[in-house]
Amino acid sequence: MGDPKGFLKVKRQAMQYRPVCERVKDYKEVIAPVWASHSKDQASRCMDCGTPFCHWGCPVGNYIPEWNDAVFTGKWQKAIDLLHAANNLPEITGRICPSLCEYACVLGINDDPVTIRENELAIIEHAFKAGFIKPRPPKIRTKKKVAVIGSGPAGLACADQLNKAGHNVIVFEKDDLPGGIMRYGIPDFKLKKSILDRRINIFKKEGMVFKLNSSVNIKPKGFDAIVLAGGCRVPRDLNIPGRDLKGIYFAMDYLTQSNMRVRGEKIADKDLIDAKSKSVVVIGGGDTGSDCVGTANRQGAKCVVQIELLPQPSTCRPPNMPWPKYPLLLKTSSSHEEGADRKWSVNTKEFAGENGRVRKLMCVSGDNEFEIGVDLVILAMGFLHPEKTGMIKELDIQLDNRGNIRTDDNYMTPQKGIFAAGDMRRGQSLIVWAISEGRCAAYCVDKYLMGSSGLPIL
Numbered sequence: 005m006g007d008p009k010g011f012l013k014v015k016r017q018a019m020q021y022r023p024v025c026e027r028v029k030d031y032k033e034v035i036a037p038v039w040a041s042h043s044k045d046q047a048s049r050c051m052d053c054g055t056p057f058c059h060w061g062c063p064v065g066n067y068i069p070e071w072n073d074a075v076f077t078g079k080w081q082k083a084i085d086l087l088h089a090a091n092n093l094p095e096i097t098g099r100i101c102p103s104l105c106e107y108a109c110v111l112g113i114n115d116d117p118v119t120i121r122e123n124e125l126a127i128i129e130h131a132f133k134a135g136f137i138k139p140r141p142p143k144i145r146t147k148k149k150v151a152v153i154g155s156g157p158a159g160l161a162c163a164d165q166l167n168k169a170g171h172n173v174i175v176f177e178k179d180d181l182p183g184g185i186m187r188y189g190i191p192d193f194k195l196k197k198s199i200l201d202r203r204i205n206i207f208k209k210e211g212m213v214f215k216l217n218s219s220v221n222i223k224p225k226g227f228d229a230i231v232l233a234g235g236c237r238v239p240r241d242l243n244i245p246g247r248d249l250k251g252i253y254f255a256m257d258y259l260t261q262s263n264m265r266v267r268g269e270k271i272a273d274k275d276l277i278d279a280k281s282k283s284v285v286v287i288g289g290g291d292t293g294s295d296c297v298g299t300a301n302r303q304g305a306k307c308v309v310q311i312e313l314l315p316q317p318s319t320c321r322p323p324n325m326p327w328p329k330y331p332l333l334l335k336t337s338s339s340h341e342e343g344a345d346r347k348w349s350v351n352t353k354e355f356a357g358e359n360g361r362v363r364k365l366m367c368v369s370g371d372n373e374f375e376i377g378v379d380l381v382i383l384a385m386g387f388l389h390p391e392k393t394g395m396i397k398e399l400d401i402q403l404d405n406r407g408n409i410r411t412d413d414n415y416m417t418p419q420k421g422i423f424a425a426g427d428m429r430r431g432q433s434l435i436v437w438a439i440s441e442g443r444c445a446a447y448c449v450d451k452y453l454m455g456s457s458g459l460p461i462l
């Protein structure tokens with residue numbers, strides 16, 4: 005809980021970012037380091053509210069008041085133990101979770117909420133620096149073998165929990181490195197990949213086995229349970245006249261390639277998607293679009309416009325989304341601060357081109373028709389459902405009416421012993437929800453294998 009009167013003495017001081025003029029020239033993380041003394045002050049604002057709605061607001065049920073108290077009193081080992089009790093990847097959520105908890109913080113009713121996400125990041129980074137985080141393989145191994153398919157946050161959280169329970173876990177990943185969207189979608193300036201590797205190395209030392217470059221399309225043999233955690237990656241398209249012009253790409257294709265280039269891979273000229281000296285339009289006003297804005301600015305775009313079909317959200321809580329709900333608000337990300345012309349309520353009617361390349365977007369907003377000159381268009385309008393071919397087709401997996409994997413309340417598909425978790429089951433969501441799904445699925449798998457489970461339900 006921190007200091008019961010701390011919130012009266014200390015104002016919220018949110019995470020600091022590197023100056024725009026500096027950070028836009030590189031792909032290093034935009035956040036500035038968090039100092040322990042600063043976190044201690046901020047943790048003191050947690051006020052012993054009695055019913056911690058932040059805990060309810062966080063999809064993994066993080067023990068927020070408890071670890072805030074531990075930070076305030078300098079008990080960092082206790083803080084990391086509490087943090088790890090609910091979250092397998094706090095160094096990731098501490099960087100890029102949209103802090104659902106902070107919108108439910110009781111102090112947020114009439115003051116600025118506690119800096120919960122930053123305190124989470126301070127705990128985990130302090131714990132790594134102090135050497136508290138060491139591989140802890142399970143003392144006893146069961147004879148059960150579990151295949152986890154997909155190494156995004158859902159797959160990793162699920163595999164970590166099952167490994168802790170002593171099962172022999174093999175994670176199959178079709179990419180050359182683990183991490184899912186955390187590695188190939190999210191840019192380094194939001195999440196440097198060494199952070200991911202640091203955790204994956206611990207998982208390996210604890211006995212988790214990774215089979216990379218392994219696209220699973222038939223039922224893997226010899227496993228007592230299988231968890232499908234392949235994500236939700238079919239992008240929403242914009243089927244309007246001119247869609248077949250060159251220069252129009254899906255966000256994940258653009259971001260994946262950029263992430264590969266940042267780690268030093270060469271892309272053949274004919275396949276290169278590069279914003280240098282181009283007028284770029286990002287269609288889609290969400291987080292994926294924001295990552296494309298930040299990437300285009302770093303690549304040296306001439307200008308970046310981001311357009312969204314929906315009206316501009318409110319900057320303060322609308323009456324239909326009262327506290328402690330997570331409200332739909334206008335978000336200005338660090339990428340937006342680096343430069344983007346954001347337009348709302350814009351419907352794109354047509355792409356027009358010259359010599360087969362896109363040159364213009366014909367748009368309408370209300371009664372107003374207008375054009376935007378463009379050399380590169382990035383489509384970032386969300387994702388529909390998982391790939392229905394491959395794993396889903398061959399394993400004959402049933403889908404729900406949104407096209408995601410159907411399971412019962414125990415995360416099990418109608419096929420005995422085959423479970424699902426993360427975006428593949430829930431639909432496109434957030435990292436913290438994927439972790440929560442992975443943990444819940446692990447509990448259900450453990451119970452299925454052993455009759456009961458000592459794993460936490462969340």
Ligand SMILES: Cc1cc2nc3c(=O)[nH]c(=O)nc-3n(C[C@H](O)[C@H](O)[C@H](O)COP(=O)(O)OP(=O)(O)OC[C@H]3O[C@@H](n4cnc5c(N)ncnc54)[C@H](O)[C@@H]3O)c2cc1C
Binds near residue numbers: 425436
């Ligand atoms: C560009 C972008 C930015 C985002 N930014 C944020 C953010 O800042 N904060 C946030 O909370 N959320 C963010 N999200 C959402 C978040 O990344 C996802 O909700 C989360 O990654 C879903 O986790 P997952 O494990 O279910 O799936 P994924 O991360 O998609 O992982 C699925 C994995 O399964 C593998 N796979 C699929 N099929 C097979 C197969 N047949 N065999 C083997 N492997 C297979 C894939 O290669 C992939 O590695 C972002 C999403 C995108 C697209």
Ligand code: SF4
Binds near residue numbers: 102106
């Ligand atoms: S994981 Fe997200 S919602 Fe949960 S405590 Fe951390 S920042 Fe808040």
